[in-house]
Amino acid sequence: MKELKISAIREGAVIDHISPENAFKVVEILNLKDKDDIVMVGVNLQSKKIGKKGVIKIGNSFPTKEEIDKIALIAPEANLNIIKDYNVISKERVKIPDVLEVIIRCANPKCITNAENHKTKFYVLEKSPLRMRCHYCERIMEAADIELV
Amino acid sequence: MRFKGKDIISIRDLEKDDILYILDVARKIEKSPDQDLLKGKVMASLFFEPSTRTRLSFESAMSLLGGKVVGFAEPGVSSLKKGETLWDTIKMVDRYADVIVMRHPVEGAARIASEAANVPVINGGDGSNQHPTQTLLDLYTILKTKGTLENLSVGMLGDLKYGRTVHSLCIALSHFNTKFYFISPDALAMPRDYLKDLERKGLSYTEESDLIKVSKELDILYVTRIQKERFPDPMEYKKYAGFYRLDKRILSHIKKDMKIMHPLPRVDEIHPELDSTEHALYFDQAANGIPVRQALLSLVLGRIE
Numbered sequence: 001m002k003e004l005k006i007s008a009i010r011e012g013a014v015i016d017h018i019s020p021e022n023a024f025k026v027v028e029i030l031n032l033k034d035k036d037d038i039v040m041v042g043v044n045l046q047s048k049k050i051g052k053k054g055v056i057k058i059g060n061s062f063p064t065k066e067e068i069d070k071i072a073l074i075a076p077e078a079n080l081n082i083i084k085d086y087n088v089i090s091k092e093r094v095k096i097p098d099v100l101e102v103i104i105r106c107a108n109p110k111c112i113t114n115a116e117n118h119k120t121k122f123y124v125l126e127k128s129p130l131r132m133r134c135h136y137c138e139r140i141m142e143a144a145d146i147e148l149v
Numbered sequence: 150m151r152f153k154g155k156d157i158i159s160i161r162d163l164e165k166d167d168i169l170y171i172l173d174v175a176r177k178i179e180k181s182p183d184q185d186l187l188k189g190k191v192m193a194s195l196f197f198e199p200s201t202r203t204r205l206s207f208e209s210a211m212s213l214l215g216g217k218v219v220g221f222a223e224p225g226v227s228s229l230k231k232g233e234t235l236w237d238t239i240k241m242v243d244r245y246a247d248v249i250v251m252r253h254p255v256e257g258a259a260r261i262a263s264e265a266a267n268v269p270v271i272n273g274g275d276g277s278n279q280h281p282t283q284t285l286l287d288l289y290t291i292l293k294t295k296g297t298l299e300n301l302s303v304g305m306l307g308d309l310k311y312g313r314t315v316h317s318l319c320i321a322l323s324h325f326n327t328k329f330y331f332i333s334p335d336a337l338a339m340p341r342d343y344l345k346d347l348e349r350k351g352l353s354y355t356e357e358s359d360l361i362k363v364s365k366e367l368d369i370l371y372v373t374r375i376q377k378e379r380f381p382d383p384m385e386y387k388k389y390a391g392f393y394r395l396d397k398r399i400l401s402h403i404k405k406d407m408k409i410m411h412p413l414p415r416v417d418e419i420h421p422e423l424d425s426t427e428h429a430l431y432f433d434q435a436a437n438g439i440p441v442r443q444a445l446l447s448l449v450l451g452r453i454e
């Protein structure tokens with residue numbers, strides 16, 4: 001397959017090395033369909049590292065901390081590149097933080113955060129495989145229990 | 150930690166030294182209670198679900214040290230039925246009290262209340278999550294009868310899957326090099342998360358369904374009720390309910406100084422014929438709730454440093 005050329009962006013963010021099956025989940029997390037700046041989404045591109053990959057480029061905007069945390073949960077393999085003036089000024093693998101606030105729902109239906117629609121907070125106990133404890137009901141959640149807000 | 154103004158929400162928030170300090174204060178208060186220690190202080194007692202035992206214990210603890218109690222024993226008398234959020238209820242109560250004691254059927258409710266309140270909040274039970282004062286009184290009971298919490302062999306019997314009291318006690322005892330014996334039918338075994346935590350701390354435990362096989366090892370046997378509500382199928386319940394009924398026959402299989410505990414109320418897990426034996430500790434255990442709750446109230450209200 002011939003490599004697909006994706007044009008460079010002057011300023012913005014490139015999320016690279018996404019597993020193809022996760023690429024559209026990341027599109028959703030970043031709410032890209034509502035952006036009115038440049039957005040490029042590539043899937044099933046060649047990658048030396050992981051075979052096939054997805055890449056997302058966003059012009060003139062940068063993911064928020066919440067969005068980066070969500071990407072780390074859903075696509076922990078992804079790299080986040082920040083572009084300024086056509087240069088990559090930072091490039092790093094997304095990291096699951098030690099504390100996750102607001103971004104996921106508690107899987108325990110009896111948790112007060114579900115009963116009263118309160119913001120959530122989880123302490124990450126282990127990152128791989130993911131185990132975290134709800135600050136409120138103290139139940140343990142795993143990757144399979146994740147439901148983004 | 151300094152206790153003044155602190156919330157008591159979960160046994161997980163307490164370090165070993167905190168636990169020992171609370172128990173030491175309880176011992177001092179029990180030995181020489183000061184009837185004016187909490188004079189001028191007001192405790193709001195908010196019972197969003199009924200629990201006569203816990204409520205009376207807290208309210209007596211407060212009154213016996215000269216403090217005042219306001220509050221409600223059922224949500225019907227508050228504005229809760231009108232759909233007010235817990236957050237708003239606590240914000241209102243916060244202005245009338247120096248400390249809030251609450252029990253609530255929803256898990257995590259006490260934590261949210263502690264975030265809404267400026268005054269300290271003591272959790273009197275939040276659904277099947279935490280009930281730290283129960284755990285502390287359990288520890289106090291063990292400490293009083295054994296003289297130490299270290300290196301004991303503790304058996305937990307019954308519903309270990311859903312039993313809140315045994316979960317919290319397991320967390321608390323893991324500070325004290327306890328040898329654990331988890332005795333239950335397979336279907337009601339201690340959840341993996343708790344076992345993993347013990348493994349991580351390098352503590353040993355034994356899982357067993359037959360009490361007699363391990364009963365001789367035990368210094369303490371903590372019995373819990375197998376609750377009917379836990380079983381979707383009443384046949385299943387019947388099968389397990391009578392699984393662990395203690396009566397005089399156990400006496401030939403236990404150490405002379407082995408003590409039997411139970412958070413009460415019991416149904417038929419422990420035959421009354423054991424009540425008069427020196428093994429029965431469950432009524433003392435219930436009474437120990439008073440000094441332990443007095444200690445916590447005095448500490449968070451800053452009347453004892």
Ligand SMILES: [Zn+2]
Nearest residue numbers: 106111134137
């Ligand atoms: Zn929760």
